[in-house]
Amino acid sequence: MAGKEEVFVGSIDQGTTSSRFLIFDTAGEPVAVHQEEFTQIYPNPGWHEHDPEEIVRSVENCIEGALKIFEKDGHSKDSIKAIGITNQRETTVVWDTTTGEALHNAIVWTDTRTAGIARELKAQKGSDKTMNICGEPISSYPSATKLLWLLKNVEKVRKVYEAGNLAFGTIDTWLTYKLNGGPEKNIFVSDPTNASRTMFMDIRKLQYSDEMLEFLSYEFDLKKVHMPKIVRSADKEVYGKLSSGPLKGFPIMGCLGDQSAALVGQKGFEAGSAKNTYGTGCFLLYNTGDKPIISTHGLLTTVAFDFDGKPVYALEGSIAVAGSGVKFLMNNLGFSQASHKITELAESVPDNGGLVFVTAFSGLFAPYWIDDAHGTMFGITHHTERGHIARATLEAVCFQTKAILDAMQKDSGHALKELKVDGGMSNSALCMQTQADLVGIPIVRPKMRETTALGAAIAAGFASGVWKSFDELREVNTVGETVFEAKMEKGESERMFKRWGRAVQMSKGWLAEEEELEGHQEEAREIKESIKEDESGASK
């Protein structure tokens, strides 16, 4: 008797620090995984770039690596029915439509070089109207100011723009374009969860907003830039097929920005469900159903998913620094060589010893949106040791999550009963316990934490008919959860949070002051120059 046919779905997870390819079975279990880190480029303070070609190569390597494991374990690649893509959002790539070549390194979502453009736009045009059209305030975070910076500062980009051949895309668009073979097939699409991170899309119509394009046009006509067609997150036809490698000819059928994918992977399908993903940054998404809620408390409105033309929305609290804070202690300060060692270091002290670390390396995102802050430590004394710094780094993301949850409750009028978590930093039990202590509700961590990749697999699985309804996924990844209950005395957690609030207030304005200083330096240089001229004149 023939055995039951095996069925699998592949998932490309292109994150900020690494790419992965996972192959899931129909129970939502990954049976093969390959992961590869790629280069983080920091050309100047506050700048963060990726090489777009290296990103594509890393994805191709991951597909190859995972497939080797899959086939070695006796599976046939023909049992892979579809592939989903999930990706770091906002990160901006520009290329020439005639050659398919990237014209500059990708500007990563964390990059703050465009804070000046954001400030100028706000001053020229006001900051009130964007939230209601695209769900986001003007800041360095969305793709819009990154594209403006490239147009303004990179001659090569400007020339291609003037010739009418400039393509803009987020990483989902770049990957589908390149994996399909580039200009020849010219698959040039984005899904609404990604497009809602650019500031170009009307959050209700899920199409580009003429008003936003005009508003953001600055010195350039953004309508002259080729922008990808916005299509559904799950679709049989529009995402094309891999053009090379061991899965050549296999169809891509799903696409979700990574934070939306994590919500889907945590099965946050219904209004009222939420998840918090502690990766490079940390992002809390709260499903608000079929209506977008425009925040009045510092949150963003985003698309959670659009599987069938009936989009589901989310309120989002974005934190720029989470795991990247841990990496900073490892790579920049030499604290240790492994992430889990940072947690061990934090456990070596009983508390933060009065230290608060506002990890505003990219300014502070939600719910504060302070773009003139940089990372600042408060409360350093002779008592402070490395353990306190490690602890304060883990605590920073928990404090910011608490502030986001408070804002979310005000916007939605609904208090969460529990918070589902995932992402690399959720491996830290100390961090998750601190989170529970600060927010006072249970923190629920699944056993299988590749929920982002699972979300993209679910999108592709829906389009290919592997799964047909949300109900079929109810039992996926429910066994072996860890629940962290609040243990700290309420007065103590309130005291800690109050101190954090004070530190946030005190971190404001640092960059403005620095610019002022730079202004004085310029003045000082001018004075010195004029003195030199006077002196040389006098000696003649």
Ligand SMILES: Nc1ncnc2c1ncn2[C@@H]1O[C@H](COP(=O)(O)OP(=O)(O)O)[C@@H](O)[C@H]1O
């Ligand atoms: N045990 C741990 N304690 C603290 N941080 C951790 C731990 N394990 C992983 N991390 C952090 O998680 C991050 C990676 O998470 P991941 O979800 O893979 O991120 P991304 O998808 O953004 O690349 C890294 O910054 C890493 O330092």
Ligand SMILES: O=P(O)(O)OC[C@H](O)CO
């Ligand atoms: O790399 P992550 O997982 O922190 O996610 C990046 C986000 O999509 C940026 O908005």
